[in-house]
Amino acid sequence: MLFRVDPASAVPLGDQIAACVRGALADGSAAPGERLPAARELADSLGVNVHTVLRGYQRLREEGLIELRRGRGALIVPGATAPDRARLVSRLREAAAEARELGLTEAEFLDLARTSLG
Amino acid sequence: MNRATYRLRVLAALPFVLALAVHLLVLALRYDRLSDPLATHFGASGRADGFTSRAAFAVISTALLLGLGAGWTLLVRRTALWGAWATAGFTGALLVLLVRDNLDAVDAALVSSPLANLTVAAAVAGLLALGGWALTRLVPPVDAEAPVIDGPRLPLGASEVAGWTRAIGSRPLTVLAVLALAVTPAVLLLAPWPGALLGLLGLVIGVPGFALARIRVSVDRRGLTVRPAIASRPRLRIPLDEVAGADVRDVDALADFGGWGYRVRAHRTGVILRSGEALVVRRTGGREFAVTVPDARTAAALLNTLAERHGKV
Structure with missing residues (x-):
């Protein structure tokens, strides 16, 4: 799995790391059930703070893409739907970013999302 | 073969040439004072238990040094140049000491070779190893120029970090x-x-x-x-x-x-x-x-x- 982060970018590093995992899952270079590198190890590898990596992993857990288990590290959720879920989350984040650019408030965006659900 | 490799091989062959020259010189000067056959193998007590004729000894010892020298010359690496010098020193010293032990022997069976010979040979090997190590600096490292890297690439932004x-x-x-x-x-x-x-x-x-x-x-x-x-x-x-x-x-x-x-x-x-x-x-x-x-x-x-x-x- 390829991790690439740009410290010069405005996007927080933790989010960039989460995006790498989502992307890898979506394009098949990471498989459901695969173990992610330990946070400390990835932090060493990229030269970033371990808490930054953990923030990224935490975000992925909230999105339902990985499981964090004490002592066992981070696992991509098993199951064939994980890649599709990763793609969905990516598109949702894009939509949210677009809404922010358009100047929509959080409530307005959520209203729109609710309406789309039909 | 580039110049650095050539120089490295010459420096690896040199100690064997020197050892052979010294050994043959000693052998030639003292040939008449050696018994025939010579005692060439010794038991744990230092007493002779193996014998070789003078002529055969000259041929075998020359072949030994040439063989070892050829091996080192062909396979030497920059970081192992000292090994060639140590090997040549050890072998050469043992051969010369063997000749010395056989000098003026009435009966080859009575020749003894002190175990201290090994210590002396090891000391010679150690000294030559230092010399060989010092000579290593005469050989430029192979990767002196920045290596040209070939193979696929992954486009990466100037400030981007990847793993x-x-x-x-x-x-x-x-x-x-x-x-x-x-x-x-x-x-x-x-x-x-x-x-x-x-x-x-x-x-x-x-x-x-x-x-x-x-x-x-x-x-x-x-x-x-x-x-x-x-x-x-x-x-x-x-x-x-x-x-x-x-x-x-x-x-x-x-x-x-x-x-x-x-x-x-x-x-x-x-x-x-x-x-x-x-x-x-x-x-x-x-x-x-x-x-x-x-x-x-x-x-x-x-x-x-x-x-x-x-x-x-």
Whole structure:
């Protein structure tokens, strides 16, 4: 799995790391059930703070893409739907970013999302 | 062969030429004072127990020095030049001391050779090793110029940091290692002593087997790292400044590496868990390192890009 982060970018590093995992899952270079590198190890590898990596992993857990288990590290959720879920989350984040650019408030965006659900 | 290699070979051959010259000179000057045959082999007590005729000794000792010299000249590496000098010193000193012990002997069977000869030869070897080591600086390192890195690339922004990592396991190796580890206590408990100690052989296979059964391969700002998935040591690392190029190749475990596991061949080393896609790294010294891993193309491209960037900084 390829991790690439740009410290010069405005996007927080933790989010960039989460995006790498989502992307890898979506394009098949990471498989459901695969173990992610330990946070400390990835932090060493990229030269970033371990808490930054953990923030990224935490975000992925909230999105339902990985499981964090004490002592066992981070696992991509098993199951064939994980890649599709990763793609969905990516598109949702894009939509949210677009809404922010358009100047929509959080409530307005959520209203729109609710309406789309039909 | 470039000039550096040529100079290295000459410097490796030199001590053998010198040793041969000294030995032949001593032999020629003292030929008449040597008994025929000579005592050429000695037991633990220092008493002679093997004999060779004078002429045969001259031929064999010359061939020995020439053979050793040819071997060192052909196979020498820059970091091992001192070894050529040590070898020549040790062998040459032993031959000359042997001639000295045989001087003016009435009967070759009465010749004795003190064990101290070995100490003297070792001291000569040590001195020459230092000399050879000092001469190493006359040979420029092969990678004196920045190496040109070839192979695929991965476009990376100027401020971007990247790392690639992947774990890969081998089921047959896992099964083998678990079996070997299970056999050890079983044999130790059940088999009659002391034969049961052979059961410890299970550990010899099981422990390294287990370490290699599942490995993690990483490419990042520190270079290429291969280590057991469950522990951070032992690890193999090729730093970026030793990377001359990385590529993907299909390897055949048996044909290319003669088996599975950690393999060392004449010009390549490998961590081989299966036949198929492998990341192959060419090192600045000319050796190759291969590790079988999926998605090796990404790993090779990133390694090349990072090595190139490392060279520019």
